[in-house]
Amino acid sequence: MAKYQTLLYYCYSTIANAEQFAADHLQFCKSLGLTGRIIVADEGLNGTVSGTTEACGTYMNAVHADERFASTEFKIDEVDEPSFIKMHCRYKAEIVHSGLRDPHIIDPKKQTGVHLDPNEFLEMKDRDDVVILDVRSNYEHSLGKFKNAVTLDIDNFRDFPSKINELAQYKGKKILTYCTGGIKCEKASALLLHEGFEEVYQLHGGIINYGKEAGGKDFEGKCYVFDNRVAVDVNTVNPVVISKCHNCGKTTAKMINCANPECNEHFTQCDECGWELDGCCSNECKSHPRKRLYDGTGYYVKVPQQINLNKEGRGAFIKDLRPLA
Known part of the structure; x- marks a missing residue:
């Protein structure tokens, strides 16, 4: 059994005095010996932290004990060593940068796409009336993506809103959105609904959860993660490598x-x-x-x-x- 764990999580929940919360939360994480990267905003938390199994257990218990974050779901990976070198906890305007800050238009606490668990996503994804939409950036989906997924030419998630017109051709379809852990889909699916897409769904727990619960079937390549591991294997059913070397074109996942x-x-x-x-x-x-x-x-x-x-x-x-x- 691995000595360390890496936790991936997010929670949309209003935080009063979020800037002070970020400073206090940083000290708490350091007291547990955790390393990682957490973003705190008025709208909630978005983090990946790593540490001993005991420290991670204490951290999850503390987060769940706060009624604001009681529903937080942690994706847990067993790792041989911590996935970060330092601990950062910073206050920002959004927990995932989208530029969509008007709560009257986009508020994941009020409306998002229908959440599909991994096996529901697996059952729906190949239907003729379904479009699988990757809402991640170029460098992420170039490393790995679902078979037949629609990908967008974006360098950052904040570019996603500018691509809505390109997606208009799919308005008569069921849209299945996905990302690494689910957080980007919360705002992406909400925006799609706001723009008139009628049937919008999202992969609950993202690619990481899909690998754990559905074996990662038809996810081609590796999943990019925002820590020292860089990329992780997802597919244990029919894995392939799809990314190419930038210089020579040889197939590589590095x-x-x-x-x-x-x-x-x-x-x-x-x-x-x-x-x-x-x-x-x-x-x-x-x-x-x-x-x-x-x-x-x-x-x-x-x-x-x-x-x-x-x-x-x-x-x-x-x-x-x-x-x-």
């Missing part, structure tokens, strides 16, 4: 960040091209003076970078962009 921090491109790259280009997306980036040391993983931790010296010889510092974010 996703990295460009070793040039000023590029920091997020892309798939085979090991051969990785070592040849020293973890960079191009020869131009390979020759960049600030290129980071490539160790074969393509994952880089924030480190201070001295950029100038004052008269006393003291440096001012900036931080490398955090990859895989």
Whole structure:
């Protein structure tokens, strides 16, 4: 049995004084020895945390003991080591950035698509009157997606609303939305309903839950996750790899960040091209003076970078962009 766990969760629930809550919650997580990334907003929580089985159990109990978050569902992965290096808990305007902040138009606490459990989703997805819609970003669905899913050319979820007109052709169909853990579908499905789509559904618990409860059937490739693991296997029924190396086109499931921090491109790259280009997306980036040391993983931790010296010889510092974010 693994010594550590990684928890993925979200909860739409109004938080009064959410900024102070974020600061207090950070200290609580640190007291348990957890690492991870949590976003707190007035509308709720969105987090992935990792730690010992005991610490994760204490954390889940504490979240459920708060009546605001009593209904929170945790997706639990057993892991050999913590999936993060540090603990971050930050206050933001939304728990998933969509730009849809008017609660009179979009409020997941009031209206979303019909939630389908993984086996219900599995039973419906291949019907002729159904469209499977991936609401994630390009780098996510390029690594893995459901067979025959409609994907959108978006770099971030905040671009999703601009694609509604492209989806109008499917208004006579049942729309089955999905994402990693379910949080993006809450707002995506709500927007689709607001825009006149009549039958909108969402995969409850997302791809992660589908893998655990339905074996991941027909999910092609790997699922991108926002921690040190980068990608996880989902399909134990009929798995395939669909992503291609950015440089040579060879089939590969490995996703990295460009070793040039000023590029920091997020892309798939085979090991051969990785070592040849020293973890960079191009020869131009390979020759960049600030290129980071490539160790074969393509994952880089924030480190201070001295950029100038004052008269006393003291440096001012900036931080490398955090990859895989």
